[in-house]
Amino acid sequence: MGMNLTEAIRGRRSQRRYTGQAVPRSLIADLLGAAIWAPSAHNRQPWRFAVTDGAAAIERLARAMGERLRHDLAADGVPEAVLEADVGRSYARITGAAAVIIPCLSMADMDVYPDARRMGLERLMAAQSVAMAGQNLLLTAHASGLGACWMCGPLFCPDVVIAALDLPADWEPQGLITLGWPAEARTKDRAPLETRMLWR
Numbered sequence: 001m002g003m004n005l006t007e008a009i010r011g012r013r014s015q016r017r018y019t020g021q022a023v024p025r026s027l028i029a030d031l032l033g034a035a036i037w038a039p040s041a042h043n044r045q046p047w048r049f050a051v052t053d054g055a056a057a058i059e060r061l062a063r064a065m066g067e068r069l070r071h072d073l074a075a076d077g078v079p080e081a082v083l084e085a086d087v088g089r090s091y092a093r094i095t096g097a098a099a100v101i102i103p104c105l106s107m108a109d110m111d112v113y114p115d116a117r118r119m120g121l122e123r124l125m126a127a128q129s130v131a132m133a134g135q136n137l138l139l140t141a142h143a144s145g146l147g148a149c150w151m152c153g154p155l156f157c158p159d160v161v162i163a164a165l166d167l168p169a170d171w172e173p174q175g176l177i178t179l180g181w182p183a184e185a186r187t188k189d190r191a192p193l194e195t196r197m198l199w200r
């Protein structure tokens with residue numbers, strides 16, 4: 001019997017260690033197929049997905065992102081040992097994945113306004129749409145027995161990600177999802193609901 005929705009929601013955890021076993025492209029396609037059924041602003045479906053399961057491409061991306069992270073942390077005055085540990089951890093998490101998916105947004109089909117305020121809100125709606133597609137993907141991965149983790153690093157270096165993967169100019173990276181067969185079980189708790197809500 002398959003996993004029900006509540007089980008998938010409550011059981012999903014961010015997975016950062018994988019076995020190294022390849023993930024079939026047909027299964028990755030299934031995950032993306034679930035992702036695109038998320039709700040989106042005006043039903044414009046502004047999500048785009050860059051997918052790579054090649055070790056060389058994943059390593060190239062991890063190294064490029066690591067160099068930007070190293071540069072930024074050095075500019076912040078972070079001690080060398082801490083800096084190298086952060087860069088090494090990021091590199092290991094990305095290169096340890098069997099596949100990497102970059103959820104991007106495109107404003108190509110979104111509404112256009114003459115003022116910056118409404119254009120900013122339109123971009124925010126597009127970003128929210130991509131995030132909802134990402135949640136569909138993460139839940140489907142978990143229900144399929146896969147592990148996955150959404151990393152926000154590309155928000156800090158979109159130009160680096162675009163260059164490393166040769167993405168179209170209008171694709172704006174919103175995150176990085178590592179994907180693979182989990183090498184460990186993870187558990188996390190949640191703060192009590194009453195600490196995070198109000199009845200009004």
